[in-house]
Amino acid sequence: MLKGVTHFVTNLPWQAAFDVLISTVIIYYVIMLIKGTRAVQLAWGLVLLFLFARIADWVEFRTLSLLLGTIATPGATVAIVILFYPELRHALEEVGRGRFWAMRGLMLRREDVSAVVDELIETAQRLSQRRFGALMVIERDDGLDDIATTGTALGATVTPRLLETIFYPGTPLHDGAVIIRGNEVIAAECVLPLSDNSRISSSLHTRHRAALGLAETTDAAVLVVSEETGNISLAYDGRLLTALRPEVARDKLLSLLQRDESLEGRRGNDPGSAGGKGAGSATPKEEAIPEPPEVAGVAAVSALEEPRTLRGMLYSGLRRARGLFGIGNRVSGLRSLFRGEPSD
Template sequence: MDGITLLRTVVDILVVAFLFYKIIQLARGTRAWQILTGLAVFFIALGLSRKLQLVTLSWLLGYLVYTGPVALVILFYPELRHGLEQMGRIGFWGSEFRLLGQQERSKVVEEVVKAASEMASRRIGALIAIERETGLDDIAETGKRVDAVLSAELLTTIFYPGTPLHDQAVIVRGTRIVAASCVLPLSEDPTVGLGVHTRHRAALGLTEQSDAVVVVVSEETGSISLCWDRRMVRGLNKDTLRDRLTSLLQPVVPPPAIPLRRGWLWKTKKTGTGSQ
């Protein structure tokens, strides 16, 4: 194998791995995640049935291989359409969140913490969704575009009762407020109790469909909650909210790349050339 063939193989593997990673990222938290798990179990069972020579089971599972895809497309058409829409968005391939420096991340955390603490003390309800890797353009389109620099004062003004944009949620992308008065999807989790208010259900609903972090301020109790990854933590104060946000908004550090030694590639190419 010469150097060019090796490089082509490495690129091929990396592209396929990246596509699989993105498919899993899209499916996570949706009905499609259960079907992917089921497919994995199905193909393991198919392989074992053939290995153990279970003729009837192998025939039945093999028949489903040809008829199953059509049924999956029909049953999961909404998820497939949503996934294709996400692939066409910039947020699917990259995000501003990943490009933020440490100082900018700290600035975002401080402004959100300051605003949440101020609104909690005044019993002002708020819903602040912070975009991470998954794009929230579809959510932003349900509200009014703002496109302003993030600040605690602006957040407090937006959510002040009686202002035109105080209802629903604010979307934060990077160091800017993208949109306000945005409608978040309500949680579809049947285990969420009836005592969970609509604002908190909406926050959980967004975390079921994306990797966003959502800060919730209750106008009834003045308590601060934080939602991410289909979970919710209540009763946060200024310090605990800052600690949680700082941890959640840290960039994901990729594993170190394995360097390719030039001498080894040259030696491989030379050996391959000599053997032809």
């Protein structure tokens, strides 16, 4: 067998070897360019489409094969250009700068989850008492590098004093959102996509719409502090919970971050670590969250409960199909096609 392999390698044309080498390098750099962005989720959707087309052709489902083949061949090219437009533009900019090797930082470790959540909730309480508006984005599985590039890079450890300084009115970075990866603030003054959900109360303005907009297009969790009322809100998975008590917000955020670990087992295997202590016992239900009179009826807004438009049904179906096949959390990047840009 070894002789056969040696014979194959020694008689391999140099053109073929060079071809394989170049193709490998290109594929590697493409993966590096989309890693840490929402393009990864869209890429999984296209991979599934091609996979289903090949399976249908193999088992001789002719009608399904014809349908999927029609979509997967000419339609895929158009879909890639449309769906990946922001990522393609970002990738070309990275190519121009020669930054192929940029890598994402480490995600939250299990033992650090509780400590980071406590820091964020303490910050939210302080800002709420002083009526300082804030947007704090906690990255989960979906990379937010493309969002982080809209702001100012920081790379500082999460502390209440740092976040209070950032959101103090009049400071250069107080407008926009901070992006938190693990226990590090990677960027501030970031621009988030606005939600177009028509069910949001008119009493909720740009800050809440931006939080819900990001929660609709990624799996990030977003803490919001209202500048007008001081209310603490939490956006996640296309939902917006408003007027939360600090302890309720803490339990919900903690359960979200620890749920990621229990489902995927990627960030630690110690069930007795500090992050897991009492996390699941106080997880609130949306309907049980008290609402003040001024925001009654808007404590829970779900993107999947919006009117059954073609876009809404397509998005809902793709998310459920993604979860059914276990590929990831959700195919959420499609909504980036319809996002707006928040105004100051």
